[in-house]
Amino acid sequence: MDYGMLWYKISKKIVVHQDYIDWALYEIMNGRQDVNLYALASYTAETYTYMIEDAFYNYQKRMGIPTPYEQLASYINGQIAYIKQGEQWEEAIIQLMHVWLAYGQPEPLEVWFELSEMLDDIRYGDNPKNLTKQYVCERAQREAAKHITMRCFTKESLWT
Structure with a gap:
């Protein structure tokens, strides 16, 4: 899942935990490396929402990726x-x-x-x-x- 699609789902409030996980795996497969990505990729659908969102927003902020x-x-x-x-x-x-x-x-x-x-x-x-x-x-x-x-x-x- 690419970044734009993930943001679309976030904005429509239809994002699920697996979307974040799939996005992190996609980023890792494309050569991105960061502790937050690895954390996201290791989470399961049962992980607390705040942990998943924190890892996502921390990665975005740390890498300077504009929304x-x-x-x-x-x-x-x-x-x-x-x-x-x-x-x-x-x-x-x-x-x-x-x-x-x-x-x-x-x-x-x-x-x-x-x-x-x-x-x-x-x-x-x-x-x-x-x-x-x-x-x-x-x-x-x-x-x-x-x-x-x-x-x-x-x-x-x-x-x-």
Whole structure:
């Protein structure tokens, strides 16, 4: 079982002890070595939950493996940086919109569709509102920063 699938099961609260054990064995077979992995691999389905989870989270922390939530937040921050730097700002706005399409909730989605329309007006349209690159970039940065901490990007709901 790979890391992504294990996190999916954790987030859906359908993870069982054997999932952690299978993941640890998978990691060991792929050359990873750590006392926490060996502990996980040696546990049985009857082992206390706290022992299994402690070994998993200790391994993750010790090895510096970011959680999927941390990875997503890092990606969003990277796109914000592109916008701030003026590099690939149009593509960054589109990528942020894709993030919200995949993981967002209805309210912030409206904002990203509106930003997409503004971007199209600047790129292809007659720009009836006289929008500027600066305005669209600032709005995208503000919205991304505002919504990055929303419930839709937290551990409990990333896959809900």
